[in-house]
Every structure is written in C-alpha cells, then in structure tokens.
Amino acid sequence: MIFRPALAGLVLAIVLTTTAHAQAPSQSSDEAQVRTVVTAYRDAVARLDVSQTPDLFWQDSEVFESGGAEGTFARYLEHHLGPEFADLASFTFSEPQADVEIDGDIALVTETYRYRITFKDAARAPVERQGVATSVLRKRDGEWRFSVYHSSARPVRPAS
Known part of the structure; x- marks a missing residue:
C-alpha cells in the first residue's frame, strides 16, 4: 500500500470536521423558548395584531421606549401601542438579529x-428606522416571559 499524504490529510480533515460538528454546542431548550417568545412579539407587531401579546409579558413587567417609562405591558398596550396601531x-x-444569554431563570436578550x-x-x-431592543425575560413555573x-x-443613516 502506498501512503499518500494528500489522502491522509483529507481523511484527517474529515474526521476532525465530523468530530467538531458532533461536539458543537446546540441551542439549549431554554434559549429556544426565549427566542420563541421574542420572535412571537416581533411577529405580532408585524401583523399589527397584538391581541395575544399580553401572554408574552409578566403582569409586573416594565416597558421602556425611546426615553419613556411606559409602565407595565398592559398599560403600554392600552395607552401607547394599541392606539398607535389604529393608524x-x-x-x-x-x-433582525438577536443575542440570547441565559443565567439560571433570567435571560438577557439584545x-x-x-x-x-x-x-x-x-x-x-x-x-424607516434602525432599532434596538434590550430585554430581560424571567422563567417562572417553567415559562419564559418578558x-x-x-x-x-433612530432614522436609518445612509451608507457611507
């Protein structure tokens, strides 16, 4: 049998790649649930149908938007978001890009x-705007909510 360095290198690369993929960390169940909540809120806003969004927020939640303290999500929905959607x-x-960090029963999302x-x-x-959001989600009784x-x-800036 003739040893071929190129073939040996290819085999080694395949083994290393396969091993790396097998050991790559997968998204945790908690992270997947947090992403589902965040995406559900964004999708509801895009549909202009926020009727189900109260279920995504804890009753004692706090909402802040562009320098304003809006109070709980229920108050924000009644006095701000709901009336705006009528127009x-x-x-x-x-x-959309989201980074999620889980620390016990708290998730930080940017x-x-x-x-x-x-x-x-x-x-x-x-x-047209460039937007950012920072959220804290809490897990209570196995359920993640904002x-x-x-x-x-801010206004979209032209590319330089």
Whole structure:
C-alpha cells in the first residue's frame, strides 16, 4: 500500500470536521423558548395584531421606549401601542438579529433590526428606522416571559 499524504490529510480533515460538528454546542431548550417568545412579539407587531401579546409579558413587567417609562405591558398596550396601531397600514421588520444569554431563570436578550412603518393615511410619509431592543425575560413555573423590555430607534443613516 502506498501512503499518500494528500489522502491522509483529507481523511484527517474529515474526521476532525465530523468530530467538531458532533461536539458543537446546540441551542439549549431554554434559549429556544426565549427566542420563541421574542420572535412571537416581533411577529405580532408585524401583523399589527397584538391581541395575544399580553401572554408574552409578566403582569409586573416594565416597558421602556425611546426615553419613556411606559409602565407595565398592559398599560403600554392600552395607552401607547394599541392606539398607535389604529393608524398603521403596515409594520415591516428586516435584518433582525438577536443575542440570547441565559443565567439560571433570567435571560438577557439584545436585538437589532430595521423597520418600516406605513400609515393608513397615504399622505403621511413612511417611517424607516434602525432599532434596538434590550430585554430581560424571567422563567417562572417553567415559562419564559418578558419582565423588562426596552426599545429605541433612530432614522436609518445612509451608507457611507
């Protein structure tokens, strides 16, 4: 049998790659559940249907938006988000990215995204923003929900 270094190198690379994939950390069940909650909220906003979103927030949650303390999510929904949606034709997210860090029964989530809002009144110009959100989710009785949600946005800056 003739030893071929190139073939040996290929076999070694395949073995190392297979081993690395087998040992790669998979997303934890908690992280998957947290991502599901975060995505469900973003998807509800995009559908302009926030009727089910109270189930994503603990009753003692706190919401902060663009420099304002909005109170609990129930208050935010009643006094801010709900009335705003009455004027919107669409709310589209693009380029969403989320980083999740789990520490026991607390999850820290940072998100970046772009969004575009159009209005039912076509005379109003669409709004395009670069947004960020920082959230704290808590796990209680095996269920993850938002405890603190903070978001802010600024106009999209042209590429330089």
